[in-house]
Amino acid sequence: MNPEENEVISRCQQGDEEALKEIFDKYHKKVYRIAYGVVRHREEALDIVQEVFIKLLHSIKNFKGRSQFYTYLYRMTMNTAIDHARKTGKQFFSSLDEEGSFEPRDELEKGPERLFLQKELEERVKLAMNKLPAEQKAALIFRDVEGLSYQEMAEAMGCSIGTVMSRLHYGRKKMQELLKEYVGLHGQDRDSSDPQGQNLPRSKKD
Amino acid sequence: MKNSCSSISKLLEKYFDREVTEKERVLVEGHLQDCLACRNALRSMEELRTLIKVPVEEAVQKEEFPWVWQKIEREIRLQKKLTWWQTLRSWIDVSPLLKRKVWIPAAATLVVLLLISAQIIFQKTPSYPDASVVEYVESQTDNVMVYQLEKPKVTVIWLFEGPEKEQTTL
Numbered sequence: 001m002n003p004e005e006n007e008v009i010s011r012c013q014q015g016d017e018e019a020l021k022e023i024f025d026k027y028h029k030k031v032y033r034i035a036y037g038v039v040r041h042r043e044e045a046l047d048i049v050q051e052v053f054i055k056l057l058h059s060i061k062n063f064k065g066r067s068q069f070y071t072y073l074y075r076m077t078m079n080t081a082i083d084h085a086r087k088t089g090k091q092f093f094s095s096l097d098e099e100g101s102f103e104p105r106d107e108l109e110k111g112p113e114r115l116f117l118q119k120e121l122e123e124r125v126k127l128a129m130n131k132l133p134a135e136q137k138a139a140l141i142f143r144d145v146e147g148l149s150y151q152e153m154a155e156a157m158g159c160s161i162g163t164v165m166s167r168l169h170y171g172r173k174k175m176q177e178l179l180k181e182y183v184g185l186h187g188q189d190r191d192s193s194d195p196q197g198q199n200l201p202r203s204k205k206d
Numbered sequence: 207m208k209n210s211c212s213s214i215s216k217l218l219e220k221y222f223d224r225e226v227t228e229k230e231r232v233l234v235e236g237h238l239q240d241c242l243a244c245r246n247a248l249r250s251m252e253e254l255r256t257l258i259k260v261p262v263e264e265a266v267q268k269e270e271f272p273w274v275w276q277k278i279e280r281e282i283r284l285q286k287k288l289t290w291w292q293t294l295r296s297w298i299d300v301s302p303l304l305k306r307k308v309w310i311p312a313a314a315t316l317v318v319l320l321l322i323s324a325q326i327i328f329q330k331t332p333s334y335p336d337a338s339v340v341e342y343v344e345s346q347t348d349n350v351m352v353y354q355l356e357k358p359k360v361t362v363i364w365l366f367e368g369p370e371k372e373q374t375t376l
Contacts, residue, residue, distance in 0.1 A: 017279070017282065021275065024275055024278070028271050028274065028275075029266055029271070032265075032266055032269065032271075033262050033263075033266055036262050036265050036266070037258070037262050040261070042265060042269070045265070046269075046274055049274055050274060050277055050278050050281065053278050054278060054281055054282060054285070057282065121257070122261050125257050125258060125261070129258070140258060141258070143223060144254070144255040144258045144259055145258060145259050145262050149225065150223070150225050165219070165220070168219065168223070169219055172219070172251060172254060175254055175258075176250055176254060179254065179257065182253070182257060183250050183253045183254050183257065184246070184249075184250040184253070
């Protein structure tokens with residue numbers, strides 16, 4: 001943790017709202033990404049962001065600095081989002097035309113058919129995510145949305161790296177099964193676009 | 207020596223997450239050059255990540271956050287007011303005297319006692335509005351107190367003959 005952030009956290013621990021604003025400015029998008037990744041609903045994700053920062057003002061006194069501050073915040077966000085999803089229970093019954101789902105105006109310019117297909121796909125992803133156990137869902141969001149390393153994930157989830165890898169593996173496996181209509185349709189033609197596997201990830205040292 | 211898919215598949219997910227060492231990376235990439243199944247497995251992971259991540263990124267880019275902070279500020283202020291009130295309520299609830307509401311008869315009793323005491327204390331004291339003592343003389347037989355009233359310009363002479371007797375002269 002850098003000294004500047006340390007100082008801001010210390011001020012926030014004393015109830016300084018300006019310090020909370022500084023933390024909000026730095027982390028609100030990350031918090032929103034995690035929240036949206038869990039609930040996949042704009043209004044609910046914004047409610048979660050609000051709830052997280054209010055909670056933070058009260059609970060930051062308990063932050064002892066033994067872990068990185070962002071992993072502490074991410075864990076709080078994930079727990080809040082999962083609790084929120086459990087309480088509302090809406091995720092299991094949401095429909096494609098639900099009000100309040102994110103639909104920017106320029107999306108309409110893509111054409112109704114494409115928009116419908118996109119929304120259908122998003123809805124399928126949302127339903128599939130909701131079928132995962134909370135720990136696997138959290139692992140997928142931390143890694144695939146937020147891009148945390150295994151070490152950071154282990155800190156945020158309070159478990160070992162081995163457990164992180166296991167949760168990621170089973171989460172991905174289940175998601176691929178649930179979304180088999182959209183994932184893994186690799187015929188010869190698709191593979192021919194990258195016959196030698198040129199577009200591959202690099203190692204973490206790159 | 208060509209590595210088998212089973213041995214590489216253990217590394218494939220780590221490779222996808224960029225968690226492999228340089229040595230492992232070389233090993234995996236060497237295998238991927240020749241193995242269509244593993245390349246497809248890798249691509250499936252990439253597609254899944256895109257499905258999960260892209261809608262989130264789009265939502266973040268389109269969102270405006272300043273008003274979210276304003277909502278948070280408002281909520282904090284509201285909670286502060288509630289906290290003050292809740293503190294008072296909790297104090298009232300915690301105090302056994304106030305909780306049992308015995309303070310109402312206690313206060314009423316106190317007021318009655320004060321009234322009775324006041325009546326006893328001020329019973330023998332003359333009360334003249336706007337009066338001021340002009341002179342006070344003590345003797346063995348009588349005590350004399352002279353009051354001067356301002357408005358009607360009347361002088362009151364108060365004679366104390368003893369503890370039981372008293373006389374007023376205008």
